[in-house]
Amino acid sequence: MTCPSGKTSIRWAIEPGRDKSEIRVEFSQRDCSRCPVKAECTRSRRRRMTLRPQAEHEVLARARAEQQTDQWKNRHQARQGIEATIAQGVKAFGLRRSRYRGTGKTHLQHPYTSRRSSMTTYVARPRLSPKGWVSMFAF
Numbered sequence: 001m002t003c004p005s006g007k008t009s010i011r012w013a014i015e016p017g018r019d020k021s022e023i024r025v026e027f028s029q030r031d032c033s034r035c036p037v038k039a040e041c042t043r044s045r046r047r048r049m050t051l052r053p054q055a056e057h058e059v060l061a062r063a064r065a066e067q068q069t070d071q072w073k074n075r076h077q078a079r080q081g082i083e084a085t086i087a088q089g090v091k092a093f094g095l096r097r098s099r100y101r102g103t104g105k106t107h108l109q110h111p112y113t114s115r116r117s118s119m120t121t122y123v124a125r126p127r128l129s130p131k132g133w134v135s136m137f138a139f
Contacts, residue, residue: 003047004040007031023051089117 001009011026029046032038041047052060066072089095093113098106 001025001049003027003031003035005035005037007035020056021053023053025049025051085117088120089113092120093117 001012003009007027009025010028011024013024015022015024025048027047032042032046035041051057067076086095093116095113098109100106100109
C-alpha cells in the first residue's frame with residue numbers, strides 16, 4: 001500500500017479483533033515525520049490503517065451505496081420516527097425499568113406510560129398564533 005506521497009507501508013499484519021479479523025497496515029515513522037503532505041494522512045507520528053477482509057469490505061460498500069438511494073431514505077424515515085418514540089420513552093419515562101414487582105402491576109405501568117408519552121407529545125405540539133405555528137415552549 002502506498003501513501004499520498006508515494007511511500008510504501010512497512011508492515012502488514014492480520015490480527016484478530018473482537019469478533020472478526022482485521023488487517024493492520026503501518027508506515028515508517030521516519031518517512032512520515034519528514035513528509036510534506038503528512039496533514040492529509042494522519043495527525044499521529046505515523047500512519048496506521050485498519051482494513052477489513054475483502055468480502056466484508058464489499059458488503060459494507062454495497063450497504064453504504066444503498067443508503068444513498070431515495071428508496072432507502074424513504075423506508076428509513078418510518079424507522080427514525082419509531083426509534084425517536086422509543087428513545088423518548090426510555091429517557092423521559094423509564095420505559096426499561098418497572099416500578100413494580102410482578103407481571104400484573106408491571107402490565108398496568110405500560111398503558112400509563114403510553115398515555116403519558118402521548119400527552120407529552122400533544123402538549124409539545126406547535127400551536128397556531130397570529131405569527132404562524134409557534135411551540136408553546138418558545139416563550
